[in-house]
Structure formats: C-alpha cells, structure tokens
Amino acid sequence: MKISFYSIKFFGLLFSFLLTLNGFANEGSDNASQGDERINTENEIKEYIQHHIKDAHDFHLVSYTNDAGERVHVGFPLPVILYGRDGITTFMSSEFHHDTEGKVVVEKNGSRFVNYHSKIYELENGASEVAFDADKHPVNASRPLDLSISKSVFGILVIGLLMLWWFSSLARQYKKRSIPKGFGRVLEPLVIYVRDEIAKPNIGEKKYRKFTGYLMTVFFFIWFLNILGLTPLGFNVTGQIAVTAALAIFTLIIYTVSGNRDYWIHMIWMPGVPILIRPVLALIELLGAFVIKPFSLLVRLFANISAGHIIVMSLVAIMITLKSEMTVFGSTTLSFVLALFITVIELLVAFLQAYIFTMLSALFIGMAVAEHDHEHDSDGTHELSDAEDVRADFI
Amino acid sequence: MEEMVTYVPNLVGAGLIVIGAGIGLGKIGGAAMEGIARQPEATGKIQTAMIIIAALLEGLAFGALFLGK
Numbered sequence: 001m002k003i004s005f006y007s008i009k010f011f012g013l014l015f016s017f018l019l020t021l022n023g024f025a026n027e028g029s030d031n032a033s034q035g036d037e038r039i040n041t042e043n044e045i046k047e048y049i050q051h052h053i054k055d056a057h058d059f060h061l062v063s064y065t066n067d068a069g070e071r072v073h074v075g076f077p078l079p080v081i082l083y084g085r086d087g088i089t090t091f092m093s094s095e096f097h098h099d100t101e102g103k104v105v106v107e108k109n110g111s112r113f114v115n116y117h118s119k120i121y122e123l124e125n126g127a128s129e130v131a132f133d134a135d136k137h138p139v140n141a142s143r144p145l146d147l148s149i150s151k152s153v154f155g156i157l158v159i160g161l162l163m164l165w166w167f168s169s170l171a172r173q174y175k176k177r178s179i180p181k182g183f184g185r186v187l188e189p190l191v192i193y194v195r196d197e198i199a200k201p202n203i204g205e206k207k208y209r210k211f212t213g214y215l216m217t218v219f220f221f222i223w224f225l226n227i228l229g230l231t232p233l234g235f236n237v238t239g240q241i242a243v244t245a246a247l248a249i250f251t252l253i254i255y256t257v258s259g260n261r262d263y264w265i266h267m268i269w270m271p272g273v274p275i276l277i278r279p280v281l282a283l284i285e286l287l288g289a290f291v292i293k294p295f296s297l298l299v300r301l302f303a304n305i306s307a308g309h310i311i312v313m314s315l316v317a318i319m320i321t322l323k324s325e326m327t328v329f330g331s332t333t334l335s336f337v338l339a340l341f342i343t344v345i346e347l348l349v350a351f352l353q354a355y356i357f358t359m360l361s362a363l364f365i366g367m368a369v370a371e372h373d374h375e376h377d378s379d380g381t382h383e384l385s386d387a388e389d390v391r392a393d394f395i
Numbered sequence: 396m397e398e399m400v401t402y403v404p405n406l407v408g409a410g411l412i413v414i415g416a417g418i419g420l421g422k423i424g425g426a427a428m429e430g431i432a433r434q435p436e437a438t439g440k441i442q443t444a445m446i447i448i449a450a451l452l453e454g455l456a457f458g459a460l461f462l463g464k
Binding site for chain 1: 443446450461
C-alpha cells in the first residue's frame, strides 16, 4: 500500500514538473523571440522557427539587449571539429561570435571558415564571403566533413550519460534488494513493459532475450530525447533526420543480420505462388526490406517530432502576430492556452513515437527470426497452407 | 504572385494526403471502437493492432508530405 502511494505521489510530482517545464518552455521562447531584435514580422518568426528546427554549433538559450544597448547571449559555445583540405581543425564555436550569416571569418592553420545558416564552409583562397549559384551550391567554398560536438550531439551525450547512470544503478540495486529505490522504481515498470509487451509478443518466447537490450536502449533513448526536446533548453535531437536515420539503420542491420533461412527464402523465392510471380514478389520484398521499412521508421519519427516543435512554436508566435488585433492580454492568453494544450499532447506523442519505433523494430526483427513449423513444398500439395502461412507472416 | 502559383500543386497535394490519411485513420478508429464494443475483453490486443496500423498509415502520410515538400 505504501509503495503504491509513493509511486502515485512520484508520478504526480514528475507530471507537474514536466508541465511547469513546458510552461517555462513557452515563456523562454517568447522571451527569446521578443529579444532577438524585436521579432515581429511573419518572415522573422518563420526564420526563427527554422533556426530552432536545425542543428546548431553553440548552445544558445536566450538573447536580449541590456540597458547599455549591447546584445547579451545566454548559453555556452561547443567545440567545432572539422576535417577539411588541410586535415583536422578544432576551435570553439565562440569564435564565430553567434554569427550564422557567413560574415565572421575564422582563420585556423591557414584555412578560413564561415558559418552560414549553421553549416560551416571552408573558403577558397582570396574569397572573403561565401557565394552561391542558382542551385544553392557554393561557388567559392567547400564543405569540410563536420565532426563537431553540435547541439544535438551534446544532447545525445547528456542523455547517454544519464541513461548509463540510471540503468547501471538500477541493475546494481537488484543484487541488494528485490524492489529498486529512487528513480529506478519509475524505470522498472517501463523496462518490464518493453520486455513483456513489446519484445516477447512480437519476437517470440524463445528468441526475445537476445534483442531486448537493443529494443530497450532504443525505446528509452528516443523517449528521453523526445522529452528533452519539450524542455526549454531548445534541443531538437529526434527531429534531426540524421539521428532517426542512424536509428533506422541500426534496426535494418539487426533484422538483416539475424534473418534466418526461411526469411531469406520468403524474400527471394517465395514458396507457394506461381513461378512467374516470384521474381516480381522478390523485387517488392527486397525493396520493402531494404528501403521502405527503414524509410518509414525514420520519416515517421523525424516528421512527428519536427511537426510537434513547429506547431508549438507557431502557437507561441500567435502572441506576437495577433497582438494588434486582440490586445496583448488576449493574444497571450490564446497562445498560452493553445500551446499548453499542444505540449500536453506532445508529451503523449513523445511516448507514443518511442513506443511505435520500438514496436515496429520488434515486429521487423520478429518477422526475420520467425520459425516455421513445417517444410515448404512447391509441388502444389501444400500450396493452400503455404499461402496462409505467408499471409500470417504479413499480419 | 508568381511564387504563390508554383506552390499551389504542393498545397493541394498536401490537402489530398491529409484527407486520405484522415479517412484511413477514421476507418481504423471506427473499426477498433466497434471491435472493443463487441468484445471488451480484447481491448488491449485491439488497441495494439490499431496503433500499429495507424502508425504505418501515418508513416505513409508523412512520407508523402515529406517527399512532396
């Protein structure tokens, strides 16, 4: 009885904590958008949102103009690591002085770099500003291989270290007691949920253990990063297509490598269908396994999270765009109510997207390792049962 | 104005995608509701299957929006 009371209290606290954070999130971005040279036109709001959606080279919270008329940026720089024409170059992003228009040129080891719209270009000799042709390809600069600890990489590192700490302490506690204490008590039911509701039913009793580690890692990684994206810190990690693509490629590698004989037979030479259809089916199956499945995984997560961030920020921007029509009080109330409503939905979406990514990964792995009880014949006697079997595979 | 006109096909396409996805989600949700009403004890299984199919549909809709952008 005591335990349940404690957990209810804890979840209540956690929930209200998250809600307050979201309240602050709106406030924070409002401050930032008003502080940035008085953003008040639609184009500027659009640019501000696009800037947030993209990755950045420094950690930037808010900017404002102080009484002396100077711009003050709250945040800290992150290291920039570039592999360009002259090998590896490193410097702190503070050397760009918060410039993303390609105006400030940083000279290191004889190479000159500019930051244009959060992408770093290496200028050729004699050029002082990056220029673009009609297709938006740079004409007098090249893009070095950017290995920087950017804002997203920083977020990933923070969440990775937190997960290492939380889960290793959770695992260590089981040596001493049967019920974990502290934050482990929140994580334990989720771990069991992923194991019993996602891994076991989709992969099967016999083989689920081998894949549970990956599924749990991916679930908690996506979930924590989604929630981090809802805090006022301004991270948008799971809304970066590179991050979701990497996660989808992990799943692709796992179900391709662990696929058994039946999986490959069903993909390349489908039993139980007329011989002329088999090459066509093979083409469709190969395309599905190597392109469509990972593509749908990565686009779903990326688009959901990006769309959520754009909606929240657009609703925050209502208080600026509708200020003249509705007075300050009216527009602020409207935007606060709408943004609060959407952020609560985004909390649900954060969990749902982590769940769906894990669920579909488990489903794809389960398809690849599924055992078949009987031998397949192609002489026609078992065709009906084969066809049913194949259909069952898809459902 | 010229710029606006070139956006029109994209916007119409986005609208069509949303209509199609809406019809699909509506059918999934309706069928799940009916199934739950007929067999309340199978609620959990029906919900899981519903969420998977909705996610697949959503992925398709987002993919189309993303490609058509």
